Amino acid sequence: MKKVGLLGLTLLLVFLTACSGGGSSTGPASAGADGGGAVKEETPDPFGKYEETITLTYGKSVDATDKSLPVGDTPETNQYSRYVKDMLNIDTKVSWQAASGPNYDQKVNLSISSNDLPDALVVNDMQLRQMVKAGQLADLTDIYDRYASPSMKSFIEKTGGIAAQSVTFDGKMYAIPSVQVHADGVHQLWIRKDWLDKLGLEPPRTIDDLEKVAEAFVTQDPDGNGKDDTIGISGPESGGLLYAHFLASTNNLYGLDPVFGAFRAYPGFWIEGEDGDPVYGSILPETKEALGKLRDWYAKGLIDREIGVRKDAHEPVKSGQSGIFFAPWWMGYGPLPDAIKNDPDANWQAYLLPLDSEGQFNARMGTSSTQFVVVRKDYEHPEAVVKMLNLLIRDEAKFDISVGIGYYPLRVPQSAPDESEYSAKALQEVLAGTKTPEDFNDPGYKLLAADLQNVKKVKKEPYDNMDIQYWDPQADLGVWSRQYSLLVGASTLLEDYNKVYSLLYSQTKTMESRWTNLKKLEDETFLKIIVGAAPLEEFDTFVDNWKKQGGDKITEEVKEYIQQ
Amino acid sequence: MVKESTIGSKIFDGLLLAILLLITALCLVPLIYTLAVSLSEKSAAAAGRVWLWPVGFNFNSYKQIMGDGAFFRSFLTSVQRVVLGGIISTGIGTLMAYPLSKSPRQFRLRNVFMWFLIFAMLFNGGLIPWYMTMKSLGLMDNIWALVLGGGLPVFHVILIINYFRNLPKEMEEAALVDGAGPWRMLWSVFVPLAVPVLATVLLFTIVYHWNEFFHGLVLMSRQDHYPLQTYIQQLVVIIDAANMTEDQYKRMNELSNQTLNSAKIFIAMIPVLVVYPFLQRFFIHGITLGSVKE
Numbered sequence: 001m002k003k004v005g006l007l008g009l010t011l012l013l014v015f016l017t018a019c020s021g022g023g024s025s026t027g028p029a030s031a032g033a034d035g036g037g038a039v040k041e042e043t044p045d046p047f048g049k050y051e052e053t054i055t056l057t058y059g060k061s062v063d064a065t066d067k068s069l070p071v072g073d074t075p076e077t078n079q080y081s082r083y084v085k086d087m088l089n090i091d092t093k094v095s096w097q098a099a100s101g102p103n104y105d106q107k108v109n110l111s112i113s114s115n116d117l118p119d120a121l122v123v124n125d126m127q128l129r130q131m132v133k134a135g136q137l138a139d140l141t142d143i144y145d146r147y148a149s150p151s152m153k154s155f156i157e158k159t160g161g162i163a164a165q166s167v168t169f170d171g172k173m174y175a176i177p178s179v180q181v182h183a184d185g186v187h188q189l190w191i192r193k194d195w196l197d198k199l200g201l202e203p204p205r206t207i208d209d210l211e212k213v214a215e216a217f218v219t220q221d222p223d224g225n226g227k228d229d230t231i232g233i234s235g236p237e238s239g240g241l242l243y244a245h246f247l248a249s250t251n252n253l254y255g256l257d258p259v260f261g262a263f264r265a266y267p268g269f270w271i272e273g274e275d276g277d278p279v280y281g282s283i284l285p286e287t288k289e290a291l292g293k294l295r296d297w298y299a300k301g302l303i304d305r306e307i308g309v310r311k312d313a314h315e316p317v318k319s320g321q322s323g324i325f326f327a328p329w330w331m332g333y334g335p336l337p338d339a340i341k342n343d344p345d346a347n348w349q350a351y352l353l354p355l356d357s358e359g360q361f362n363a364r365m366g367t368s369s370t371q372f373v374v375v376r377k378d379y380e381h382p383e384a385v386v387k388m389l390n391l392l393i394r395d396e397a398k399f400d401i402s403v404g405i406g407y408y409p410l411r412v413p414q415s416a417p418d419e420s421e422y423s424a425k426a427l428q429e430v431l432a433g434t435k436t437p438e439d440f441n442d443p444g445y446k447l448l449a450a451d452l453q454n455v456k457k458v459k460k461e462p463y464d465n466m467d468i469q470y471w472d473p474q475a476d477l478g479v480w481s482r483q484y485s486l487l488v489g490a491s492t493l494l495e496d497y498n499k500v501y502s503l504l505y506s507q508t509k510t511m512e513s514r515w516t517n518l519k520k521l522e523d524e525t526f527l528k529i530i531v532g533a534a535p536l537e538e539f540d541t542f543v544d545n546w547k548k549q550g551g552d553k554i555t556e557e558v559k560e561y562i563q564q
Numbered sequence: 565m566v567k568e569s570t571i572g573s574k575i576f577d578g579l580l581l582a583i584l585l586l587i588t589a590l591c592l593v594p595l596i597y598t599l600a601v602s603l604s605e606k607s608a609a610a611a612g613r614v615w616l617w618p619v620g621f622n623f624n625s626y627k628q629i630m631g632d633g634a635f636f637r638s639f640l641t642s643v644q645r646v647v648l649g650g651i652i653s654t655g656i657g658t659l660m661a662y663p664l665s666k667s668p669r670q671f672r673l674r675n676v677f678m679w680f681l682i683f684a685m686l687f688n689g690g691l692i693p694w695y696m697t698m699k700s701l702g703l704m705d706n707i708w709a710l711v712l713g714g715g716l717p718v719f720h721v722i723l724i725i726n727y728f729r730n731l732p733k734e735m736e737e738a739a740l741v742d743g744a745g746p747w748r749m750l751w752s753v754f755v756p757l758a759v760p761v762l763a764t765v766l767l768f769t770i771v772y773h774w775n776e777f778f779h780g781l782v783l784m785s786r787q788d789h790y791p792l793q794t795y796i797q798q799l800v801v802i803i804d805a806a807n808m809t810e811d812q813y814k815r816m817n818e819l820s821n822q823t824l825n826s827a828k829i830f831i832a833m834i835p836v837l838v839v840y841p842f843l844q845r846f847f848i849h850g851i852t853l854g855s856v857k858e
Contacts, residue, residue, distance in 0.1 A: 062787060064787070064795070064798040064799050067632075074788075075787075094785075094786075095785065096705070096785035096786070097785065097786055097787055098781065098787075098798075099787070099798035103781055103797075103798050106781065106782070107781075107782070110691070110692070110695055110782065113692045114692055114695055114696050114699070116696070116699065312612070314610065315610070315611060315612040318607065318610045318611040318612075319611030319612055319613060320611070335610075338606070338607040338610045338611065339611075341607035342607050342608070342611050
């Protein structure tokens with residue numbers, strides 16, 4: 001019976017082919033366009049234009065404060081969507097839009113739970129997992145292999161497997177990950193150099209130095225206003241993080257990460273224990289030691305009294321009250337523009353300090369991927385998404401970026417992971433005159449050409465002195481933000497430092513039910529210890545509780561995960 | 565009124581005055597603070613140097629809003645929503661309340677309907693089923709979604725029922741004798757008598773529709789269609805820095821533009837501030853009269 005059916009089908013196919021081929025001899029050539037069955041004949045072209053217009057619907061996150069769209073253009077129809085249409089013949093349609101951040105997440109969650117999905121979406125790690133679990137996503141393994149451009153593949157490979165790992169479930173790839181600069185994960189010391197100079201101090205190299213400098217900042221009235229109102233070290237705001245952790249590993253402003261690093265403590269990260277098995281950094285004795293020091297500092301008034309309860313941690317930095325904070329490289333974008341507006345002499349400089357007892361800076365490194373492009377399971381053209389991202393990587397440098405690049409349909413940032421340091425080095429060399437802008441033409445670094453062209457607009461001579469008086473922010477604040485971030489914030493990363501990665505940047509099974517509570521326990525205990533609301537011995541109780549309430553089980557799961 | 569002048573009563577009066585002043589201050593300070601921030605220099609506001617008086621006085625943020633099409637589009641959407649919602653909710657509420665204000669003897673299924681309403685008031689299906697219902701009704705991205713979904717506030721119906729019941733029976737009987745049918749009874753007798761409670765309900769509805777942002781966020785697919793509070797909410801919502809990407813930190817400064825946001829919040833407050841005093845006298849009457857039984 002089965003055979004007869006198959007035979008019938010074959011005959012039917014032959015008949016149909018004969019019919020359609022009867023008119024002209026172009027039958028085989030056009031077969032790729034009208035049916036999924038003939039795809040194997042098509043040579044995959046990462047930039048191939050569809051012969052017939054295809055439609056792709058997606059959910060769009062938009063920036064509510066952005067006013068860069070020309071009159072008549074919309075988040076759906078703009079120069080980028082027209083470019084995609086012209087180059088690839090993909091008609092992109094916005095199913096719904098929402099402001100980026102919590103509002104967009106809310107919409108995505110609603111789409112997932114009501115199974116009312118557009119063809120493609122940009123989602124976060126949790127949402128990706130949920131969708132994989134619910135079987136809502138297309139398997140992109142083959143499509144990535146065949147359609148991803150060499151640039152995209154090189155970015156993803158340069159992360160050392162982290163990016164690929166984040167989207168692979170049971171050996172199948174379910175999303176295209178973003179690849180962000182790894183500088184976003186390195187938290188360094190930002191300090192008021194003008195205060196240091198005034199008090200005759202040097203940037204603090206060790207934990208003891210840091211203590212002395214912070215003490216001087218608090219007691220010796222570095223801002224010279226005759227009032228006892230300065231803060232030594234800024235801390236996180238209410239709801240902020242004391243340190244970046246494996247689920248939120250980048251861009252932790254005003255955390256205390258480098259202090260922990262100086263004790264070789266990596267709370268919030270899964271690291272290799274002495275026996276080679278994975279262990280959670282927050283329960284190790286090094287963390288206790290670091291907490292003890294922080295507690296001591298808080299008692300002496302060196303850390304912001306309002307740590308963990310402040311409404312806006314930017315405030316003391318912008319108002320010129322704070323002398324030290326820890327954050328990634330891009331502070332020139334914010335909060336520093338407001339800080340120098342309030343006090344043009346505020347000379348914020350960045351250093352990879354303090355060092356540990358062996359003179360090394362230990363930086364915990366973030367994940368490369370926080371955003372993921374996913375495709376609905378039954379969508380007919382899953383490769384369209386990869387083609388759009390290929391096109392973005394290839395031509396991003398060519399775009400007129402007066403219109404925010406966020407309007408590119410389904411954009412996730414993909415760039416060389418070392419873009420910030422590389423750009424900083426190039427700028428230094430061009431400023432020093434040892435190289436010319438023409439020496440740099442690697443298309444992987446899309447903003448570099450503009451950077452090299454613009455730098456002298458805002459940087460005054462001498463070109464090797466980065467103090468604030470040798471900059472001209474008023475000339476072009478936008479350019480200044482980027483150049484200052486690169487030359488002050490990212491150039492430090494050219495030094496040699498110890499990069500510590502978490503063994504895992506996503507959740508295991510038990511974490512889905514337990515992690516929120518465990519993390520809450522951890523955050524509350526540590527904050528209490530620092531502000532003196534609980535004794536340091538509370539740490540040992542915490543470790544016991546943590547293990548009992550699921551920590552041990554989770555550690556086992558992480559171990560299994562690593563061994564896979 | 566004779567003034568008593570014992571020390572005790574003076575202290576009592578003084579305390580009373582102090583407490584009332586304190587409460588007034590609690591209400592006014594946030595308002596003045598927002599106004600002061602909106603009129604200040606941007607960097608001063610970001611540094612937390614503004615309290616109740618502007619620092620670096622200027623009108624820049626208001627000038628900027630005047631040129632902001634999205635703000636006014638949302639403003640108009642909100643006005644539209646308030647007008648439609650006010651008419652529909654008050655209208656349907658009155659129609660629902662009138663039969664339910666009769667006794668079960670006059671309207672046999674009264675209690676069944678009443679329980680049905682109460683049940684719907686106390687329990688709901690949750691966000692996702694509600695969202696899916698709205699979607700299958702074809703109400704997504706549509707102003708009607710905001711006024712029809714939840715267009716019958718049960719609490720308001722109960723207020724109106726109680727008010728109707730407290731109206732003198734004799735008036736109804738007199739109208740009946742004069743040959744009035746149920747419609748005429750409602751429009752010519754009950755509604756004119758119930759103006760206080762209807763104004764109250766109308767005010768509640770206006771304030772609700774003006775301040776509500778969540779439905780706007782969930783049901784509207786385009787920002788052009790957002791009502792005003794949804795528009796404002798997305799400006800002041802805190803961005804999670806841990807997952808921020810390169811182009812987002814470029815916008816950090818605009819995101820933390822407190823002066824502009826304060827100005828928007830202040831302008832958004834004005835319509836309700838203006839409407840309130842006009843309806844307030846009904847508001848006070850309505851709520852006491854409607855709830856007290858004779």
